[in-house]
Amino acid sequence: MSTTDSQLIPDLWPKEIVFKPVLSPLTILRHQARILGEKSLGMLVAEVGTDDANRNFTTHELRLIAPALDGYTRPLLSVEHSPEFPYPCKLVSEGRSQVADSPGVLMDILSKALASPTTRSLIYSLLVRISEKASTA
Amino acid sequence: MLNFLFWNLQRKSRDELVVQLAREHSADVICLAECEAISDELVAGLSSLGPATFAENRPYETGKVRVLSRFSDDNLHPVFDSPNGRMTIWRLWLPSTDVLLAVMHFQSKVVWEGDDQYEEMQAIARYIRETEARVEHSRTVVFGDFNMNPFERGMASSHGLHGVMTRQLALEGSRIVAGTEYPFLYNPMWGSLGDRTAGPAGSHYARISAPLSYFWNTFDQVLIRPALLDAFPGNVKIVDSIGDQSLIGDNGRIDSDFGSDHLPLFFSLDLMP
Numbered sequence: 537m538s539t540t541d542s543q544l545i546p547d548l549w550p551k552e553i554v555f556k557p558v559l560s561p562l563t564i565l566r567h568q569a570r571i572l573g574e575k576s577l578g579m580l581v582a583e584v585g586t587d588d589a590n591r592n593f594t595t596h597e598l599r600l601i602a603p604a605l606d607g608y609t610r611p612l613l614s615v616e617h618s619p620e621f622p623y624p625c626k627l628v629s630e631g632r633s634q635v636a637d638s639p640g641v642l643m644d645i646l647s648k649a650l651a652s653p654t655t656r657s658l659i660y661s662l663l664v665r666i667s668e669k670a671s672t673a
Numbered sequence: 674m675l676n677f678l679f680w681n682l683q684r685k686s687r688d689e690l691v692v693q694l695a696r697e698h699s700a701d702v703i704c705l706a707e708c709e710a711i712s713d714e715l716v717a718g719l720s721s722l723g724p725a726t727f728a729e730n731r732p733y734e735t736g737k738v739r740v741l742s743r744f745s746d747d748n749l750h751p752v753f754d755s756p757n758g759r760m761t762i763w764r765l766w767l768p769s770t771d772v773l774l775a776v777m778h779f780q781s782k783v784v785w786e787g788d789d790q791y792e793e794m795q796a797i798a799r800y801i802r803e804t805e806a807r808v809e810h811s812r813t814v815v816f817g818d819f820n821m822n823p824f825e826r827g828m829a830s831s832h833g834l835h836g837v838m839t840r841q842l843a844l845e846g847s848r849i850v851a852g853t854e855y856p857f858l859y860n861p862m863w864g865s866l867g868d869r870t871a872g873p874a875g876s877h878y879a880r881i882s883a884p885l886s887y888f889w890n891t892f893d894q895v896l897i898r899p900a901l902l903d904a905f906p907g908n909v910k911i912v913d914s915i916g917d918q919s920l921i922g923d924n925g926r927i928d929s930d931f932g933s934d935h936l937p938l939f940f941s942l943d944l945m946p
Binding site: 585587589605606607608609610611612613630631 | 750751752753754755756757764795799800803804807808832853
């Protein structure tokens with residue numbers, strides 16, 4: 537490209553695309569899973585299960601686990617994307633789905649899903665059951 | 674013998690019938706779908722049957738299936754709930770073993786197409802396999818209202834529940850399809866279709882105006898993993914009467930005014946030492 541071309545043709549790429557290492561949905565979910573275990577001192581942990589049996593999309597599921605309750609497990613939400621491209625992805629939570637075309641958008645809607653009344657109620661219910669079990673043991 | 678009852682109550686209060694049903698079948702575990710509430714009268718009525726009292730396990734969480742039993746929460750508790758609450762897997766600890774009870778109230782054909790049911794059943798089957806892997810055994814019984822007949826894809830396909838029609842087939846353990854191994858379940862309900870069986874022609878009746886109507890459906894089923902087949906002598910039946918009252922009307926259809934639009938399901942497992 538000549539200097540003349542650069543002067544005549546502007547940079548048409550979107551400003552919000554930052555060319556640096558990008559987080560995948562799986563990495564973001566695994567990080568949240570690890571944080572939960574640390575924050576709850578192991579009372580609750582989480583795992584991410586990946587299902588790629590379907591050739592059209594890969595699904596990562598974030599599951600809540602209560603080790604003290606015989607490993608009681610409850611899927612919280614899932615993120616789907618095509619096997620080739622992690623974005624756009626679709627976050628499915630409480631029967632609703634939202635599309636994210638970037639890590640930033642995914643983290644935004646993920647934070648809302650993790651803070652939903654249903655998720656809060658589930659976490660508090662499990663903590664109550666864990667406390668009750670500990671007090672009767 | 675441990676005796677199990679499952680009944681979809683169609684959101685009707687049927688406390689007296691449930692108590693009578695439990696008495697006639699010496700029920701140890703009762704699972705109720707479309708049950709609006711567990712009344713004190715129901716728990717008291719069941720407990721009056723003796724010898725052990727009945728209680729609702731996990732009464733503070735109202736899922737799609739309510740579980741009442743003679744077992745304490747320590748001996749019978751949930752280990753998995755599907756995201757929409759339509760399947761819940763319980764672990765039953767007994768003196769000599771433990772088993773998984775996967776109880777289902779699956780999505781209705783009223784709102785879901787057959788393809789939708791099949792896709793969702795693939796997820797359900799995977800959840801069951803993953804829970805079995807977590808507890809490191811497959812002594813599992815899967816039962817409830819599947820809203821599918823035994824011959825439908827979600828029930829019979831390897832990617833679904835993989836319910837086969839003979840005990841001998843199930844004892845082969847598993848089958849490899851396209852390079853992946855899928856465990857079998859024995860589905861004895863294949864033997865309960867139509868009127869050449871000992872019981873009613875199905876567990877649910879619907880006369881629909883579409884070209885294909887089966888009229889009678891066997892939606893309420895029990896399926897057993899090979900690892901638990903020694904404990905399943907074959908005691909399973911769709912219940913069509915309680916006391917001297919038939920749950921089927923004079924017109925040959927289920928009398929939902931008296932009972933529900935589903936018939937109760939009874940089965941036994943020989944698990945006690």
